[in-house]
Amino acid sequence: MTAEAKKAPPKSYIEDGHTLRSWFFSTDHKGIAVLYLVSITLFFFVGGAAATLIRLELLSPNGFILSNDAYNRLFTIHGVIMVWFFLIPSIPNTFGNFLIPIMIGAKDLAFPKLNLASWWIFVFAGCFVIAALLIGGVDTGWTFYAPFSTMFSNGYVIPAVVGVFISGFSTILTGLNFIVTVHRLRAPGMTWFRLPLFVWSIYATSLVMVLATPVLATTLLLIFAERVFGLGFFDPQLGGDPVLYQHMFWFYSHPAVYIMVLPAFAVMSELMTAFSKKHIFGYKVIAFSSLAIAGLGFLVWGHHMFVAGESVYVGLVFSVLSFTIAVPSAIKVFNWTATMRKGYVSFDAPMLFALGFIGLFVIGGLTGLFVAATGLDVHLTRTYFVIAHFHFIMVGGTVSCYFGALHFWWPKMTGRMYPEMPGRIVALLIFFGFMLTFMPQFILGWLGMPRRYHLYPPEFQVLNVLSSAGASILAVAYTAPLFYLAWSLFYGKRAGLNPWGAAGLEWMIPSPPPRENFETVPVVTWEAYPYPLEPQPVAKEDGR
Amino acid sequence: MSDALPAVHEQFQAPGQQLEADRLGLWVFLASEAMLFGAVFFALTVYHLIHPAAMHAATSRLDLVTGVIGTAVLLTSSTTMALAVKAAREGRRTEALIVLVGTVLLGLAFEAIKVHDWFDEYDQGLYPPMGPPFPLPQPAARLYFHLYFVSTGLHAVHLAVGILLVAGVAASLLSNRMKLPERTVTVEMVGLYWQFVDIVWIFLFPTLYLVSR
Numbered sequence: 096m097t098a099e100a101k102k103a104p105p106k107s108y109i110e111d112g113h114t115l116r117s118w119f120f121s122t123d124h125k126g127i128a129v130l131y132l133v134s135i136t137l138f139f140f141v142g143g144a145a146a147t148l149i150r151l152e153l154l155s156p157n158g159f160i161l162s163n164d165a166y167n168r169l170f171t172i173h174g175v176i177m178v179w180f181f182l183i184p185s186i187p188n189t190f191g192n193f194l195i196p197i198m199i200g201a202k203d204l205a206f207p208k209l210n211l212a213s214w215w216i217f218v219f220a221g222c223f224v225i226a227a228l229l230i231g232g233v234d235t236g237w238t239f240y241a242p243f244s245t246m247f248s249n250g251y252v253i254p255a256v257v258g259v260f261i262s263g264f265s266t267i268l269t270g271l272n273f274i275v276t277v278h279r280l281r282a283p284g285m286t287w288f289r290l291p292l293f294v295w296s297i298y299a300t301s302l303v304m305v306l307a308t309p310v311l312a313t314t315l316l317l318i319f320a321e322r323v324f325g326l327g328f329f330d331p332q333l334g335g336d337p338v339l340y341q342h343m344f345w346f347y348s349h350p351a352v353y354i355m356v357l358p359a360f361a362v363m364s365e366l367m368t369a370f371s372k373k374h375i376f377g378y379k380v381i382a383f384s385s386l387a388i389a390g391l392g393f394l395v396w397g398h399h400m401f402v403a404g405e406s407v408y409v410g411l412v413f414s415v416l417s418f419t420i421a422v423p424s425a426i427k428v429f430n431w432t433a434t435m436r437k438g439y440v441s442f443d444a445p446m447l448f449a450l451g452f453i454g455l456f457v458i459g460g461l462t463g464l465f466v467a468a469t470g471l472d473v474h475l476t477r478t479y480f481v482i483a484h485f486h487f488i489m490v491g492g493t494v495s496c497y498f499g500a501l502h503f504w505w506p507k508m509t510g511r512m513y514p515e516m517p518g519r520i521v522a523l524l525i526f527f528g529f530m531l532t533f534m535p536q537f538i539l540g541w542l543g544m545p546r547r548y549h550l551y552p553p554e555f556q557v558l559n560v561l562s563s564a565g566a567s568i569l570a571v572a573y574t575a576p577l578f579y580l581a582w583s584l585f586y587g588k589r590a591g592l593n594p595w596g597a598a599g600l601e602w603m604i605p606s607p608p609p610r611e612n613f614e615t616v617p618v619v620t621w622e623a624y625p626y627p628l629e630p631q632p633v634a635k636e637d638g639r
Numbered sequence: 640m641s642d643a644l645p646a647v648h649e650q651f652q653a654p655g656q657q658l659e660a661d662r663l664g665l666w667v668f669l670a671s672e673a674m675l676f677g678a679v680f681f682a683l684t685v686y687h688l689i690h691p692a693a694m695h696a697a698t699s700r701l702d703l704v705t706g707v708i709g710t711a712v713l714l715t716s717s718t719t720m721a722l723a724v725k726a727a728r729e730g731r732r733t734e735a736l737i738v739l740v741g742t743v744l745l746g747l748a749f750e751a752i753k754v755h756d757w758f759d760e761y762d763q764g765l766y767p768p769m770g771p772p773f774p775l776p777q778p779a780a781r782l783y784f785h786l787y788f789v790s791t792g793l794h795a796v797h798l799a800v801g802i803l804l805v806a807g808v809a810a811s812l813l814s815n816r817m818k819l820p821e822r823t824v825t826v827e828m829v830g831l832y833w834q835f836v837d838i839v840w841i842f843l844f845p846t847l848y849l850v851s852r
């Protein structure tokens with residue numbers, strides 16, 4: 096195979112065309128993945144700029160650069176962009192797009208044109224939302240809570256809501272495409288239980304995308320109808336019910352947090368096996384726990400509403416269910432750590448990101464249990480404790496995995512190795528910078544500092560300054576890959592087929608892969624993660 | 640390989656695989672659509688339970704007669720659509736054409752009945768944001784009518800899309816751009832969508848008209 100590939104190297108997807116047209120209108124899943132990668136990176140830096148200003152402002156207890164209104168607008172920009180235009184598409188639309196067809200031995204997704212269309216929809220929606228947020232300034236927060244968003248806030252709520260609504264189509268179409276692809280395009284011999292766990296987890300994510308996003312669409316439609324036609328769903332003056340809004344919003348948004356974190360789980364299974372050179376511990380348990388999380392995720396939305404007039408009994412039910420959902424997540428963490436046991440563990444940058452994920456995700460998950468306890472939550476809700484909780488999971492967890500995936504598959508996507516040392520340094524900086532940013536926020540929340548205010552009592556200043564210091568480390572660490580990865584595009588070492596010695600169909604084809612992925616349809620005769628790999632000289636001496 | 644089937648796209652290995660993918664894609668799409676309406680059903684059901692009196696007062700203002708006629712019309716259109724799929728499978732073009740046109744006409748009839756209902760309700764003051772004053776004292780009754788207008792509106796929009804799709808199929812049959820039974824799958828998919836829109840109404844009708852009456 097290797098010798099053959101050397102003889103007549105097939106043209107890679109990158110060399111397939113050099114015009115703008117060949118990038119922006121190509122239906123190749125790999126090209127679209129790259130389009131997503133570039134566009135969500137841009138959104139990430141827009142959201143990041145807002146975060147930087149927020150942390151700058153919080154250096155001082157009495158607000159020294161921003162007005163109240165400007166502060167409200169900033170955290171709205173930050174939340175809306177980060178949630179819908181970075182985190183939700185991050186891993187699925189880039190790495191999912193690039194890898195799913197390859198991992199299952201297919202040439203493309205089931206509906207390549209739909210895939211291209213969902214990128215265009217996404218970019219259109221993103222530009223629309225950014226315009227609304229920057230020109231108009233929306234001050235509702237990413238949650239668009241009614242009746243504030245429908246009665247009091249300024250008129251730009253409508254375009255912002257319309258933009259998020261449109262981006263939902265992109266999410267739904269992507270999820271649909273993945274589901275059909277995994278069902279229908281698996282190569283001969285690629286049974287469900289031979290699929291890499293990456294595919295299982297993205298599959299579970301896709302189910303949530305397809306089933307939860309339409310509820311957000313309805314919710315946004317109702318905001319729209321209330322503001323534009325005066326149909327009162329949420330505004331009590333018009334007969335509406337403000338709690339209805341929270342129910343509908345969280346019925347989408349809790350599952351949505353799993354849209355954000357399940358793909359990180361997907362990446363984790365690949366990284367832990369590749370850098371431990373071991374079969375995954377408990378394949379089926381991990382596969383089914385992804386589905387369990389996707390299902391249970393629909394039953395816990397009420398834990399966001401313990402203080403919103405929910406009855407005590409309902410609160411208890413939601414509390415218990417929230418505790419249950421921590422179980423499958425914990426199982427996964429145990430399985431990943433068990434995978435390392437007696438493995439040949441190496442600490443390349445992607446593995447450092449993966450280990451960082453474990454540390455941060457465990458803290459995030461455990462504090463999830465704190466806020467899922469009804470009594471404790473009355474004290475903690477709407478404080479910085481909640482902010483720290485979800486940042487630990489979504490940023491500490493998912494963004495770390497996103498960077499881990501970026502480093503791990505970079506050689507496959509570009510054909511070049513990234514420089515290892517800067518990669519490792521960035522992985523460590525992200526971990527420690529993150530801890531420094533968000534650990535103080537747990538304490539602040541515990542002490543009662545509410546979220547979404549830029550003025551605070553002076554005794555909170557030290558912790559806030561620490562947090563801002565951590566944020567500046569994060570800013571450097573998140574920006575650095577931009578430079579060394581760009582550098583590696585031209586000067587990086589050429590990556591062969593399989594620079595990591597990892598298992599999986601994606602490592603058996605050239606880097607970067609040819610347009611068609613496979614010259615002939617592969618026939619799969621092996622289970623997932625068949626470590627140690629055959630030609631690998633591991634365990635040679637003592638046969639351990 | 641069979642020449643009768645349309646060219647297989649490169650990502651598929653066989654025409655059968657492509658058909659299966661198209662079908663599954665539509666089912667997944669319909670599941671997503673079901674959740675879109677699900678949110679409104681959820682809200683309506685909860686309010687039936689927690690505000691029975693207001694819901695009774697509100698529901699009783701709807702015109703049951705036109706509601707029943709509309710439902711009957713829509714159910715009949717389901718039958719004609721099913722007949723169209725059968726005719727397509729068996730390659731009977733003229734028959735397919737007739738029942739497709741019938742489906743379009745029944746769909747339009749339903750939309751006409753619904754628009755008539757809306758005007759009627761508007762005249763009674765039942766459209767809370769505008770028109771004559773709202774006649775019912777309970778706030779939850781207003782909420783009911785807000786949900787009524789949004790859910791019937793959303794359904795009507797879906798039906799309108801269905802009408803366009805069915806009309807499109809009929810037009811391409813008429814102009815011979817579409818051959819039967821080769822393109823049966825197109826008729827089937829449009830049929831599936833049509834049935835879905837009908838089923839939504841079959842749930843919407845009792846939820847809006849009957850439950851708290």
Ligand code: HEM
Pocket residue numbers: 238352353355356398399417418420421424459460461463464466467468472475476477481484485488489
């Ligand atoms: C391990 C299981 C988890 C439990 C038991 C849990 C529990 C909770 C609870 C009870 C709240 C509400 C706190 C409050 O508002 O007072 C909350 C907030 C939140 N959680 Fe989690 N959580 C878990 C995992 C996750 C995951 C995996 C994510 C994201 C990927 C996440 C993201 C969020 C977000 C975004 C919020 C706050 C949203 C807002 O108010 O703006 N959580 N969590």
Ligand SMILES: [Cu+2]
Pocket residue numbers: 348349352395396398399
């Ligand atoms: Cu939640």
